Amino acid sequence: MEFDIVVVGAGPAGSSAARVAAQNGAKVLLLEKRQEIGAPKRCGEAAPTTEEFEKLGVKIISQVIRNEIRGYSFYSPKGINVKVVWDHPVGYMLERKMFDKFLAIQAAQAGAQIMVKARAINLLKGNGKIVGVKINHFGEEFDVDTKIVIAADGVESKIARWAGLNSKSLRDATSNVQFEMAGIELRDPNLIEFYFGSKVAPGGYAWIFPKGDYTANVGLGIRGGQTTAFQYLKKFIESKENLRNGAIIEVNVGATPIGGPIEKTVSDNLIAVGDTAGHINPVTGGGIYNAVLCGIIAGEVAAKAVQEGDTSETRLFEYEERWKKAILTNLEKGLRIKSVLEKMSDEELDALAEVLEGKDVVRLFREDPMTVFIELMKRSPKLSIKLLLDLSGFRK
Amino acid sequence: MIQINRELCTYCGGCVCVCPTGALELIETYVEVDNEKCNNCGICSGFCPMGAIKLDRTEAK
Ligand SMILES: Cc1cc2nc3c(=O)[nH]c(=O)nc-3n(C[C@H](O)[C@H](O)[C@H](O)COP(=O)(O)OP(=O)(O)OC[C@H]3O[C@@H](n4cnc5c(N)ncnc54)[C@H](O)[C@@H]3O)c2cc1C
Numbered sequence: 001m002e003f004d005i006v007v008v009g010a011g012p013a014g015s016s017a018a019r020v021a022a023q024n025g026a027k028v029l030l031l032e033k034r035q036e037i038g039a040p041k042r043c044g045e046a047a048p049t050t051e052e053f054e055k056l057g058v059k060i061i062s063q064v065i066r067n068e069i070r071g072y073s074f075y076s077p078k079g080i081n082v083k084v085v086w087d088h089p090v091g092y093m094l095e096r097k098m099f100d101k102f103l104a105i106q107a108a109q110a111g112a113q114i115m116v117k118a119r120a121i122n123l124l125k126g127n128g129k130i131v132g133v134k135i136n137h138f139g140e141e142f143d144v145d146t147k148i149v150i151a152a153d154g155v156e157s158k159i160a161r162w163a164g165l166n167s168k169s170l171r172d173a174t175s176n177v178q179f180e181m182a183g184i185e186l187r188d189p190n191l192i193e194f195y196f197g198s199k200v201a202p203g204g205y206a207w208i209f210p211k212g213d214y215t216a217n218v219g220l221g222i223r224g225g226q227t228t229a230f231q232y233l234k235k236f237i238e239s240k241e242n243l244r245n246g247a248i249i250e251v252n253v254g255a256t257p258i259g260g261p262i263e264k265t266v267s268d269n270l271i272a273v274g275d276t277a278g279h280i281n282p283v284t285g286g287g288i289y290n291a292v293l294c295g296i297i298a299g300e301v302a303a304k305a306v307q308e309g310d311t312s313e314t315r316l317f318e319y320e321e322r323w324k325k326a327i328l329t330n331l332e333k334g335l336r337i338k339s340v341l342e343k344m345s346d347e348e349l350d351a352l353a354e355v356l357e358g359k360d361v362v363r364l365f366r367e368d369p370m371t372v373f374i375e376l377m378k379r380s381p382k383l384s385i386k387l388l389l390d391l392s393g394f395r396k
Numbered sequence: 397m398i399q400i401n402r403e404l405c406t407y408c409g410g411c412v413c414v415c416p417t418g419a420l421e422l423i424e425t426y427v428e429v430d431n432e433k434c435n436n437c438g439i440c441s442g443f444c445p446m447g448a449i450k451l452d453r454t455e456a457k
Contacts, residue, residue, distance in 0.1 A: 033424055042408055119423070155413040156422055171414045175445040228447035253445045255410035 013274025013291035014152030015103035020299030033119035038100030042254035067093035076353035077197030077346035172259030178219025180250035404448035411440035
């Protein structure tokens with residue numbers, strides 16, 4: 001079998017890349033090792049608005065949307081609540097299984113071939129260059145030839161490693177467990193909640209993402225250690241009256257790489273995209289949107305490169321330039337904020353929360369960010385200086 | 397040698413992500429260990445969100 005482009009992994013990155021490559025005239029094969037695209041989900045399912053996706057040319061159908069997000073509600077270690085609320089939706093809760101399937105269906109409609117329960121087990125090389133992929137499909141092994149491989153295999157990132165890309169930054173990851181829960185009352189069904197503190201989730205945070213109909217994704221991420229994320233999550237749920245008696249209808253587990261993008265995302269005949277490229281926001285752990293965005297660029301550049309008969313690293317570098325232009329500044333900002341948050345003690349988080357408590361945070365930061373700083377200066381001069389230095393990038 | 401409790405494992409692939417030697421592979425619903433490559437560093441065991449990986453140091457070396 002021979003293809004122009006083989007895409008490994010049918011997550012949002014892979015399906016988007018496969019669709020766009022096929023739309024641009026390439027003969028595409030999309031591989032997914034699982035028997036079902038999108039399941040089990042490894043995701044909190046919070047995504048930007050449909051308008052944001054429309055900017056990428058992706059029209060989200062209503063069947064994949066579960067709920068509207070209108071803001072965020074933060075709880076400091078001491079329990080001080082800070083709300084950041086808008087008067088319009090700032091995001092949506094997706095039904096991720098449906099979303100991933102919807103993207104794969106679009107790839108199929110564009111002409112991409114899809115195989116499930118088809119695992120890429122190696123890259124085939126000729127003269128040192130990638131010339132194909134070895135596949136195990138329902139236990140049967142065979143080779144397919146291809147001009148370009150798009151690695152969209154998520155956090156496992158085997159393809160990038162086989163291709164010799166340095167994927168070290170992916171090992172800086174949070175360890176997450178989430179329960180999708182039903183039969184729970186939420187304080188505000190349109191706010192996403194975050195809980196901070198070394199007792200709740202050391203080095204990370206707990207979250208409650210409401211999906212509507214008295215259901216929510218209740219999860220937690222930590223930096224790993226003696227006590228597991230699973231144990232912390234059970235403790236967290238036990239401590240919340242509104243969750244304690246809820247039913248767990250799904251367990252979702254996974255790693256989120258928060259070390260920023262990998263060093264290089266292209267090599268001869270290969271493009272890495274999505275989680276495997278470190279395209280995930282280091283603060284929020286959100287990666288769906290970036291996966292789609294970068295997947296689209298990958299598909300387009302790959303198809304053009306095939307048409308031009310030049311699939312060298314130099315030609316594919318257009319992809320790296322374009323994704324960097326689109327999201328690198330954001331990822332770098334995320335890395336800075338992450339390192340600040342990580343270093344803040346419980347007392348410092350409480351001090352910051354006290355300053356913001358009860359305020360119209362959106363307006364405050366838009367119109368008068370200095371008052372936040374002045375207030376904080378009064379309460380905790382040490383913290384203020386630390387934040388100033390860290391956020392301005394003076395200190396690593 | 398690492399031991400993976402398949403009953404507890406949710407095949408999330410997190411261990412594969414953090415493994416520095418590429419010794420692990422997720423075969424859809426179970427993790428396979430390449431004992432040639434595994435150097436018993438224990439990173440996967442400390443990372444596993446479910447606590448499904450135990451490091452058996454007695455067999456190291
Ligand atoms: C607990 C948790 C909560 C999260 N919450 C959110 C959130 O609320 N919002 C958000 O935006 N992001 C969230 N994320 C991150 C988000 O899920 C990822 O960024 C997103 O899935 C990345 O898409 P992807 O296409 O790169 O990879 P994936 O969606 O992981 O897709 C990769 C696919 O490749 C397949 N694959 C792997 N190896 C092979 C192989 N050898 N052969 C064939 N197929 C292979 C896998 O089976 C998988 O289906 C969360 C992540 C976790 C772990």
